[in-house]
Amino acid sequence: MDYHHYREALTETLAQSEVPFPAAEYQARLDKVRQAMTEQGLDALLLTDPADINYLTGYHTFEVSVHACLICTQEKLVLQVASIETGAAVVTARVDEIIGYRWENLDEIITPLADLLIPCKKIGIDGWSSGLRFGVIDALMQTIGRERFSEAGALIDAIRIVKSPAELEMLQESARITALGLETAVQSIRPGMTDNDIAAVGAKALLENGSEFMSLQPIVTSGHRIGVIHVNHKRRVIQPNEPVFLEFGAVYQRYTAPMMRTAVTGTPNAALSATRDLCRSIFEALCDTMRPGNTFDAAAQAADALLAPQRDQYFFSGVFGYAVGAQFPPSWVEGTGFIAKGQTRTFEANMVFHLPLCLRVPGQWGIGISDTVVVTEQGAKPLTNNDWKLFEAHS
Numbered sequence: 001m002d003y004h005h006y007r008e009a010l011t012e013t014l015a016q017s018e019v020p021f022p023a024a025e026y027q028a029r030l031d032k033v034r035q036a037m038t039e040q041g042l043d044a045l046l047l048t049d050p051a052d053i054n055y056l057t058g059y060h061t062f063e064v065s066v067h068a069c070l071i072c073t074q075e076k077l078v079l080q081v082a083s084i085e086t087g088a089a090v091v092t093a094r095v096d097e098i099i100g101y102r103w104e105n106l107d108e109i110i111t112p113l114a115d116l117l118i119p120c121k122k123i124g125i126d127g128w129s130s131g132l133r134f135g136v137i138d139a140l141m142q143t144i145g146r147e148r149f150s151e152a153g154a155l156i157d158a159i160r161i162v163k164s165p166a167e168l169e170m171l172q173e174s175a176r177i178t179a180l181g182l183e184t185a186v187q188s189i190r191p192g193m194t195d196n197d198i199a200a201v202g203a204k205a206l207l208e209n210g211s212e213f214m215s216l217q218p219i220v221t222s223g224h225r226i227g228v229i230h231v232n233h234k235r236r237v238i239q240p241n242e243p244v245f246l247e248f249g250a251v252y253q254r255y256t257a258p259m260m261r262t263a264v265t266g267t268p269n270a271a272l273s274a275t276r277d278l279c280r281s282i283f284e285a286l287c288d289t290m291r292p293g294n295t296f297d298a299a300a301q302a303a304d305a306l307l308a309p310q311r312d313q314y315f316f317s318g319v320f321g322y323a324v325g326a327q328f329p330p331s332w333v334e335g336t337g338f339i340a341k342g343q344t345r346t347f348e349a350n351m352v353f354h355l356p357l358c359l360r361v362p363g364q365w366g367i368g369i370s371d372t373v374v375v376t377e378q379g380a381k382p383l384t385n386n387d388w389k390l391f392e393a394h395s
Helices: 003-014 023-039 050-057 083-092 110-117 134-144 153-160 165-188 195-208 223-227 270-289 296-310
Strands: 044-047 069-073 077-082 097-101 123-125 149-151 219-222 243-248 259-264 321-324 333-339 352-361 365-376 379-382
Touching: 003 083, 003 097, 023 044, 023 050, 023 069, 023 153, 044 050, 044 110, 044 153, 050 069, 050 077, 050 153, 069 110, 077 083, 077 110, 083 097, 110 134, 134 149, 153 333, 165 195, 165 243, 165 259, 165 352, 165 365, 195 219, 195 243, 219 223, 223 243, 223 352, 223 365, 243 365, 259 352, 270 296, 270 352, 270 365, 270 379, 296 333, 333 352
Parallel strands: 044 123, 077 097, 123 149
Antiparallel strands: 044 069, 069 077, 219 243, 243 259, 259 365, 321 333, 321 352, 352 365, 365 379
């Protein structure tokens, strides 16, 4: 059968059987988006980020490298996916219509989208979305007019960054699984093992305890390699008396609550312990400042004041926290908000952030410890359960 008959067969048997949330949750999200569209004078919103599409419809697949697009108007939601993805769309998405294009025939993408958008005078797009392909938007602009399109990425970001009670439940479940995976991996660390060995133990525990395919695979580095940001396990043998850095993020209904821990194969020396203490102090300052009405900049300034006296000693990314929620590979970073100097947005209750406090001495070592936290009226409260200690892994 062709993909049209495939879609019809699944529609008769499994339609919306794997939608992650009840219809009322999606309707509440859609109502907020449509209200924002009205306020901004938008007739349509064209979404291509897999996480944005998931947020409004539930649609999820592990194949996020192919073009997918959601058209949101006041009247309907139309999801366009590749032929191989129509089954996943039928099973996981709450939409009014699903349209396909042959995976191997990209020229089938434009005409259906143009037909849907021709009646719309003002169309919002997220020009910074990794899913927005130049070929698609350029062809649409040539077909129906460049003047119809305007930047609107902030519209859905402002809604997604505040989590509903149902989303918080998913993040709490992710946090539970993340903690189990990290604890299992940390307890297994011994000198003579490789970083791959530790990652394998952790990945097995994450999957056994219910994680879906992860937006980022488990991260494990040791010794001098911790001093290089964003490298991962690479068959390095763990030595006695050196740190081992781990960062895991289990996925539950696509939601990720990441956490970092650091172990030492022996007893931590004074430098490692002092760095751990600094990370803890920065974390406490952040959580105390992350209250509704305070700006992201205010939290970053409070944290940076503690880091400043030792800034020349450590490499730090400059981002003290980033929003997390439902995401897809290649990252669990939501992208809707960053706690950094100069960020003027204010905190609201039920925003959720990962606070990745990793201080690195380039070429030598690093210490990374973190929690995923939720903003409350009393400050940020952890969803993950880090003990903020350096685990001592003795042989």
